[in-house]
Amino acid sequence: MERALLVMDFQVGIVERFGERGASVLDRVNRAIGVARERGDAVIFVRVAFRPGTPEVSPSNVGFWSLTRQVGWEEGSPTTALHPSLQRLDSDVVVVKRRVSAFTGSDLEVVLRSLGVRQLTLAGISTSGVVLSTLRAAADLDYSVSVLSDACLDADDEVHRVLVEKVFPRQATVVTHDEWASRAGS
Numbered sequence: 001m002e003r004a005l006l007v008m009d010f011q012v013g014i015v016e017r018f019g020e021r022g023a024s025v026l027d028r029v030n031r032a033i034g035v036a037r038e039r040g041d042a043v044i045f046v047r048v049a050f051r052p053g054t055p056e057v058s059p060s061n062v063g064f065w066s067l068t069r070q071v072g073w074e075e076g077s078p079t080t081a082l083h084p085s086l087q088r089l090d091s092d093v094v095v096v097k098r099r100v101s102a103f104t105g106s107d108l109e110v111v112l113r114s115l116g117v118r119q120l121t122l123a124g125i126s127t128s129g130v131v132l133s134t135l136r137a138a139a140d141l142d143y144s145v146s147v148l149s150d151a152c153l154d155a156d157d158e159v160h161r162v163l164v165e166k167v168f169p170r171q172a173t174v175v176t177h178d179e180w181a182s183r184a185g186s
Helices: 012-039 062-068 108-115 127-140 157-170 177-182
Strands: 003-008 042-048 093-097 119-125 144-153 173-175
Touching: 003 012, 003 108, 003 127, 012 042, 012 119, 012 144, 012 177, 042 108, 042 127, 093 108, 119 127, 127 144, 127 157, 144 157, 144 177, 157 173, 173 177
Parallel strands: 003 042, 003 119, 042 093, 119 144, 144 173
Antiparallel strands: none
């Protein structure tokens, strides 16, 4: 298996913040999951969660420190569960990360290496968070990367646009989920 679709941070507590926009992105990512399965690609779900008491988060980590002061970011919390609308199989790999990038504080790289994956396709919430950080890390690790521009979502539409139109193309192929699906074997 040379390819994997990374479905990142599609968690109850994150998707629900976006209302109808979140539901629309869930529909597109589910279509991408179906295409990946038809191609024989690995589908890997990534979620962010912390141990009880969040010992992984230092007060110097401004973003996560303030986030983890709110209730619901521990591993067993319903907030950190993958969204129930995702087309997930019991056999799918679920990676728990401790930072913004899917690689940092997780076993993602070990899983990808063991599966022989060299090509990654990214979908996630948020574009300026997990997608950007994972793309940068994956490129530095010499993965070939694609981003499904319409299977990503950000709180700031302009930030999303700038990233998918100007920043991501420097290190990845940026396509819609339909364009990606129409590329047989790509």
